Amino acid sequence: MIALADAEWLNPLIGLLQEGQLLLLRSLAWLGLAGSSHGQPAWPWASRLSGENLLIDLGQARRLALSLVVVALALLSLMAALAWKRRRWLFVAAVPLLLVLAPWPDSGVVLVPASPTSFHRSPTGFGAEAIGRGRALYAQHCVGCHGVDGRGQGTLAAALPVWPPNLSGPLLWRRADGDILWRVLHGTQDRHGASTMPAFGGLSDADAWALIDFMKAQGAGQSLRANGVWSQPIGLPRAMVRCAGREPRPLSAWQGQRLRIVTTGPDSGWLEDPRMVTMQLRPSSGEATQDAADCVIDSPAAWEAFALIAGTDSLAGTQLLADRDGWLRARSAPGAAGWSEDDLLCRTAPAPGTVPAAGPSADGLGALVVRMDAEPVRFLKGGFIH
Ligand code: HEC
Structure with missing residues (x-):
């Protein structure tokens, strides 16, 4: 960041x-x-x-x-x-x-x-379904060189003239999405024009965008595993939310509000909190059962996408916080007693003139929320405010 x-x-x-x-x-x-x-x-x-x-x-x-x-x-x-x-x-x-x-x-x-696609915008909106599709395509076409974790240590990597880059580093965030799209579909060359990565012209545009979504989600999870923080800001994946008795709406409809994503039902001890909207994420779809929160995301694709971003194979028990701009900012691990400022995993320098003033009496979550608001994500990627 x-x-x-x-x-x-x-x-x-x-x-x-x-x-x-x-x-x-x-x-x-x-x-x-x-x-x-x-x-x-x-x-x-x-x-x-x-x-x-x-x-x-x-x-x-x-x-x-x-x-x-x-x-x-x-x-x-x-x-x-x-x-x-x-x-x-x-x-x-x-x-x-x-x-x-x-x-x-x-x-x-x-x-x-520049490439002809330098200024292209992703049509997928970082959707959970696209991330899942990208995951399957990655396993099929890319894992041999880029490795299961995207760090570039696939089985074929050592035999290549150029070592594949670490896709969980800042690279994907520094590049314009359109330039990544071009390189995946048309391959890469070194300074002398020799091919360094083959072209994947057989993929559709939608496939290539899905791969980009997957690589970003995986990169976020890997960064969390390796460094304990989201070194690059990562947004909420797009998913549909059902709130009691209403038509399903996309998660982005809550833009402007803080969101808490919980992976267990309310009977496991958490309470609704007026400082944020709480949504329950569930791994399978089906009619809401008794232990459901007011708002539920129940799609296997969303579960997988959140697990990938949280860098874990067992998401159950994890809670995640997103800020008003839709950035994922904090995570509380399964079994954690409560929130503290240390759970802030995506940090920036505070905006000038804003001094976080949580006060000594504020609870852990309160302190975290104050800091999250005082340090909004101000990040530029290839010129895009990401
Ligand atoms: C044969 C090995 C190989 C395969 C298969 C492969 N890559 Fe690569 N990839 C590379 C190498 C080597 C580089 C570094 C190229 C360079 O810097 O010139 C690279 C670079 C990249 C980059 C960074 C490009 C940039 O902007 O610097 C991305 C993104 C990428 N690959 C994605 C993919 C995806 C997605 C797939 C599967 C569809 C894939 N790669 C399959 C070897 C491979």
Whole structure:
């Protein structure tokens, strides 16, 4: 997770770059000037502005931000020249001067190679069903090289010219989803054009998106197993929720509220809590029994997806907390007596000016909730606010 406390301006800058490029692509598509690739408008150029590199190279990001300000000034100068006849030459002369003096960033850092699908958005929404489908496809096509746990130690790995990367590290979060899609479907090459990973052109687009969902869910679980935290933020998988007597609704309908996912019935001791909406997750579908909470997620796919993300084979007894933005933030292991701040597994630096003030009398869950709210996830992935 990236703490941006030092660089509050970076978030909007990267957002601006991303939105600007998306707007350009949409306009081209609207004018009929962009082709199509894998079901969405294709990015027509071989490069794009890179959000991910700016995250790493703050100096270049600063130069880019200043250059954009200077370009804006040059445009203003041009407009002034049009409006103000008497001083026109002054404003006209200022334009090239400004452009020469702008602290242009290094194009090698700001521009990165793009694929036609660089700006594609995943149609699956991190759905539990897609994660399950991705799991089966991964076992079939990818496990030989990337390994059961995605760490790149499959049985074929040692014989490859390039070692497969660790898919549970930051890699998948740093890349734009569309670029991952392209690499899975079209393979990867080294600098000399030699193939490093084969293309999986036989997969459908939906299959490739499902694989990406699975790899992220698995990566989150592996990170929890290996480091005890979710090193990269992970969202709630999409699933349907049934609340007493109402039509099923998607989990995303609760966006804006804190959610607690429990894997046992209320008879096992937990109480509804006014600070959050409690949902009971059950491994099989069927009519609600007596020990069900008011709101129930009962799909085998959702159970599997949550188990994968929680990095456990036996999910029963686990509780998970999601924040108001839909990020999974905390877990309480089976048999734990209660919540404490240590259960916060996805941490960021507190937003400037917000001091967590739980107070000594607050209970463990209260302290956790205060910290969760004071430290929202502010994370950028390939320029997308993830
Ligand atoms: C023959 C071995 C092999 C198989 C099979 C394989 N991979 Fe890879 N994969 C690699 C290697 C090697 C790399 C590193 C390529 C490089 O960095 O040039 C890689 C890289 C990747 C990356 C990272 C790409 C990036 O952006 O850097 C992803 C994601 C990935 N593989 C997913 C998959 C998926 C999904 C499958 C199954 C559909 C799969 N791989 C099957 C060997 C394999």
